[in-house]
Amino acid sequence: MLMTLAMLLLATPALKAADCNMDQGPCIKSAADRTISFDISPKPVKAMAELVFSVTLTPCTALPETLLLDLDMPGMMMGKNQVILKKRNGCTYDGRGIIVRCRSGRTLWRATILSDALNNMAFTFDVRY
Numbered sequence: 432m433l434m435t436l437a438m439l440l441l442a443t444p445a446l447k448a449a450d451c452n453m454d455q456g457p458c459i460k461s462a463a464d465r466t467i468s469f470d471i472s473p474k475p476v477k478a479m480a481e482l483v484f485s486v487t488l489t490p491c492t493a494l495p496e497t498l499l500l501d502l503d504m505p506g507m508m509m510g511k512n513q514v515i516l517k518k519r520n521g522c523t524y525d526g527r528g529i530i531v532r533c534r535s536g537r538t539l540w541r542a543t544i545l546s547d548a549l550n551n552m553a554f555t556f557d558v559r560y
């Protein structure tokens with residue numbers, strides 16, 4: 432029984448823990464020789480509230496003026512939820528969106544920057560209800 436459960440946990444990416452804690456500050460990763468800093472405000476990050484999603488890229492050369500951020504829950508069909516991030520000043524992009532409440536009660540969400548140049552970098556994080 433325990434063995435089965437352990438195998439199930441290993442085989443199911445949807446059950447992985449968040450790799451970012453957005454309540455503590457930006458989540459920083461690197462891809463394709465760029466540093467990507469992802470942030471959500473206001474904090475703590477809550478479902479059903481207007482949120483500002485922001486991405487700061489270092490460097491930000493050779494990238495478009497807008498980026499598309501896709502929001503979903505790993506392993507669940509939650510309906511399409513995408514936010515257009517616009518380049519504001521320097522190398523920061525931002526846009527507003529809402530994370531819906533999940534009927535299952537799960538809190539793990541994933542934000543994916545849909546950009547080949549950024550290797551479609553994804554950030555997972557928990558939201559509060």
Ligand SMILES: [Cu+2]
Pocket residue numbers: 504507508509533534535537
């Ligand atoms: Cu869900």
